[in-house]
Amino acid sequence: MSILVIAEIDSHGIKAATRSAIAAAGQFGEEVHLLLAGSDLAGIAAKAKSINGLSKILVADAAEYAHGVAENLTPLLVKLAPSYSTVVAAATSFGKNLLPRAAALLDAAMVSEVTKIVSARTFVRPIYAGNLNATVEAPAGLALITIRPTVFEAAAETGGDAAIENIAATGDAGKTTFVSRELAVSDRPELATAKVVISGGRSLGSKEAFHGTLEPLAAQLGAAIGATRAAVDSGMAPNDWQVGQTGTVIAPDLYIAFGVSGAAQHVGGIKDAKVIVAVNTDPDAPIFQVADYGLVADLFNVVPELTAALQH
Amino acid sequence: MKILVNIKRVVDYQVTVRPTADGKDVETAGVKMSINPFDENALEAAVRLKEAGVATEVLAVAIGAAANQDVLRHALAMGADRALLVETDAPVQTLQTAKVLKALVEREAPQLVMTGKQAIDDDAAETAQMLSALLDWPQATFASDIQIADGRATVVREIDGGQETISFALPAVISADLRLNEPRFIKLPALMMAKKKPLENIALADLGNTAAPSLTLQAVNEPPARKAGRVLNNVAELVAALRAEKVLP
Ligand SMILES: Cc1cc2nc3c(=O)[nH]c(=O)nc-3n(C[C@H](O)[C@H](O)[C@H](O)COP(=O)(O)OP(=O)(O)OC[C@H]3O[C@@H](n4cnc5c(N)ncnc54)[C@H](O)[C@@H]3O)c2cc1C
Numbered sequence: 001m002s003i004l005v006i007a008e009i010d011s012h013g014i015k016a017a018t019r020s021a022i023a024a025a026g027q028f029g030e031e032v033h034l035l036l037a038g039s040d041l042a043g044i045a046a047k048a049k050s051i052n053g054l055s056k057i058l059v060a061d062a063a064e065y066a067h068g069v070a071e072n073l074t075p076l077l078v079k080l081a082p083s084y085s086t087v088v089a090a091a092t093s094f095g096k097n098l099l100p101r102a103a104a105l106l107d108a109a110m111v112s113e114v115t116k117i118v119s120a121r122t123f124v125r126p127i128y129a130g131n132l133n134a135t136v137e138a139p140a141g142l143a144l145i146t147i148r149p150t151v152f153e154a155a156a157e158t159g160g161d162a163a164i165e166n167i168a169a170t171g172d173a174g175k176t177t178f179v180s181r182e183l184a185v186s187d188r189p190e191l192a193t194a195k196v197v198i199s200g201g202r203s204l205g206s207k208e209a210f211h212g213t214l215e216p217l218a219a220q221l222g223a224a225i226g227a228t229r230a231a232v233d234s235g236m237a238p239n240d241w242q243v244g245q246t247g248t249v250i251a252p253d254l255y256i257a258f259g260v261s262g263a264a265q266h267v268g269g270i271k272d273a274k275v276i277v278a279v280n281t282d283p284d285a286p287i288f289q290v291a292d293y294g295l296v297a298d299l300f301n302v303v304p305e306l307t308a309a310l311q312h
Numbered sequence: 313m314k315i316l317v318n319i320k321r322v323v324d325y326q327v328t329v330r331p332t333a334d335g336k337d338v339e340t341a342g343v344k345m346s347i348n349p350f351d352e353n354a355l356e357a358a359v360r361l362k363e364a365g366v367a368t369e370v371l372a373v374a375i376g377a378a379a380n381q382d383v384l385r386h387a388l389a390m391g392a393d394r395a396l397l398v399e400t401d402a403p404v405q406t407l408q409t410a411k412v413l414k415a416l417v418e419r420e421a422p423q424l425v426m427t428g429k430q431a432i433d434d435d436a437a438e439t440a441q442m443l444s445a446l447l448d449w450p451q452a453t454f455a456s457d458i459q460i461a462d463g464r465a466t467v468v469r470e471i472d473g474g475q476e477t478i479s480f481a482l483p484a485v486i487s488a489d490l491r492l493n494e495p496r497f498i499k500l501p502a503l504m505m506a507k508k509k510p511l512e513n514i515a516l517a518d519l520g521n522t523a524a525p526s527l528t529l530q531a532v533n534e535p536p537a538r539k540a541g542r543v544l545n546n547v548a549e550l551v552a553a554l555r556a557e558k559v560l561p
Contacts, residue, residue, distance in 0.1 A: 069478075070441065071450060093471040096437050097453050104410055104442035109525045112436045122530070127434050128329045132338060133535055134434075136527040175450040176480045179466070183474035190473065196559070221560075229490070239456070239491055240473055245435065246490055248472070254559040264328065271535060275559050277550065283543075293553050294543045305547040310560070 001085035002031040002055075006077070007048070008068070008094045009038045014048055016193060017090035019154035022053050024147040025088045026155070027117045031055045034162070035080065037073055037169075039066040045164055052159035062169030067178040070098045075170040077102040081142060085120070091146035099144045109138035111145040129245035130268030150192070150251035150272055184240055191224040191241060197252045197273075199226030199243055202234060203259030203281075203299065210236040213300065214258070217307045226250070228266050244269035258299040262287025279303075313482070314369045315358040316422040317392065318413055319351040321376060321383045322433040331532040338433075338532050347383040350428025352390070352495040354488040357458060358426050359391035359496075366460050369393050371420060375404050375412050381511060388506035389498045395509070400516035406434075407524035410442035415519040417447060422483070424465075429454050429487040440487035450480035456491040 003025040008015045014036075025032045032053055036045055037060040045059050058080070064072040081087050081102065089095035091113040103110035116124035121138045123145065191197065198218055204210040210231065218225050227237035229244065243250055245265040251272035258279050260266060267290050270276060278291035279302045288294045295302055323329055323338075324346040332339045347355075361367040372387035374380040375398040384395035398412055417425060425444075430437035437453075444451035452458075456475065457468035466479045470489045516522065544550050554560040 074445065093454060097441060100438035100441035101445040104407060104445035109527060110438055111527065112438060131329055132331060133533050134529060135531040137530055138527055139525050176478050179477040179479050181476040239470060275557050290538055291541045293550060294541055295550060296543060302547060309547055309551050
């Protein structure tokens with residue numbers, strides 16, 4: 001049987017996280033189909049055709065799918081899923097919102113935030129903020145899974161030639177009214193996918209100090225800025241900058257933590273970073289246990305020095 | 313309006329968990345347990361809705377062993393009016409939880425069900441979505457602001473890179489993000505009062521068939537340790553090290 005991947009669409013088209021889901025679906029060794037549900041899809045479908053690894057794209061073009069409302073998309077999934085062995089989506093806020101809803105109606109196994117596909121029904125997923133990994137086996141029959149996009153390299157945008165099939169929409173469930181969406185606009189890279197992330201903790205002290213200290217360095221490095229929950233809670237940084245169990249899980253090439261203690265809930269979000277640097281005045285701060293390089297120093301000295309050093 | 317809040321008893325967030333000796337499960341023997349932090353946010357929101365006169369009753373429910381009475385007492389001390397334990401010693405996974413909650417909703421007829429957005433043990437983030445599906449109700453997951461008026465809810469949800477606002481008619485299921493509020497600190501008089509509030513027990517089997525497909529836990533491992541780090545002396549050394557790693561230009 002084939003695998004069905006659920007596409008997530010934003011203003012730029014299909015999200016990179018969906019291409020990670022396509023790559024993960026490829027590991028089952030079956031045909032991979034993509035469900036593209038949204039409104040005004042002609043251009044997006046034409047582009048999706050060439051994503052590597054897809055054999056078919058099911059296009060459901062209807063107004064009720066425009067904002068990714070789970071109540072409207074679920075009936076479509078419930079209709080399609082029984083023809084597939086596995087349904088896959090990225091564990092983004094979109095995928096996490098949608099797949100469990102469909103799994104319940106299908107009375108099917110749900111495996112969330114998979115980081116490794118061991119076999120068609122055996123998966124590894126992090127538990128306890130990533131402090132432990134659990135290997136779980138789903139019973140035979142349909143399984144719905146969300147995969148953590150940072151651990152599966154996204155399928156290439158080219159190289160494929162999928163067939164396109166238009167399918168009927170399931171109508172507006174009439175349950176939820178989408179009101180508005182406010183996305184942070186920034187000319188810096190997106191936190192989830194940035195190659196370099198620098199982050200700050202409570203010790204930055206104020207919103208002004210947080211931004212004033214970290215932004216010049218972020219600009220210098222082309223980095224995204226992250227924050228701890230303590231920094232977010234005290235209003236220094238916006239919520240969507242939060243890195244960790246509750247915030248965004250990231251896997252940059254370089255992560256620099258300034259004045260971050262290294263609580264398990266924070267570290268859970270950075271474990272897959274290639275190189276971790278910690279700058280903290282406390283030599284016993286737990287962050288040093290996961291850091292590849294550490295400086296026991298005051299961040300208010302280190303950040304400007306580093307910014308200056310990189311100008312040469 | 314009645315609000316049903318689902319809470320889970322989990323290993324306290326400050327405990328470092330380890331696998332059991334046979335590597336097949338998580339060691340929970342002798343470990344401090346607490347109410348799941350996100351469920352505390354859900355409960356706080358429900359209690360505030362009652363204090364604001366929007367809700368008339370807050371019912372806290374938990375599913376699991378008799379030991380769950382401690383988190384239910386905590387919920388009563390936070391301001392829940394009564395509590396209900398669906399007792400079972402067997403592990404209950406998410407879809408079964410949703411089926412149990414559905415049975416309770418049919419019994420209790422709340423207009424709103426709230427729970428945390430995820431439990432910090434399995435980190436699954438599935439319960440609210442599954443329950444609202446089974447009830448055919450609207451869902452609002454990862455909620456950071458809830459306004460209720462005239463039988464409708466307007467909810468701000470945390471999404472990747474920002475937030476969105478949705479609106480729907482009750483009944484509905486809402487899952488709470490940490491941003492929703494700051495749970496109150498429980499004072500001694502509240503704890504004393506909680507002892508007098510009703511806490512009812514129901515056997516899981518008495519709720520009818522709640523069977524659901526379940527995952528088999530095969531192994532629990534610690535993630536591979538990172539290679540030992542180096543403490544450097546100054547920024548120049550750091551820049552040199554990072555250039556050698558090819559993560560800096
Ligand atoms: C359910 C739950 C989920 C959570 N999820 C997350 C999450 O996703 N992400 C997250 O980050 N947290 C999360 N937390 C919170 C987490 O447990 C910690 O409280 C938080 O990460 C601590 O933030 P911090 O390091 O900024 O603050 P602190 O712990 O206060 O640490 C500040 C650090 O700065 C150092 N310092 C002080 N001054 C300086 C200076 N001038 N220069 C250098 N260093 C300095 C100190 O030595 C200290 O180590 C969660 C908590 C719970 C209960």
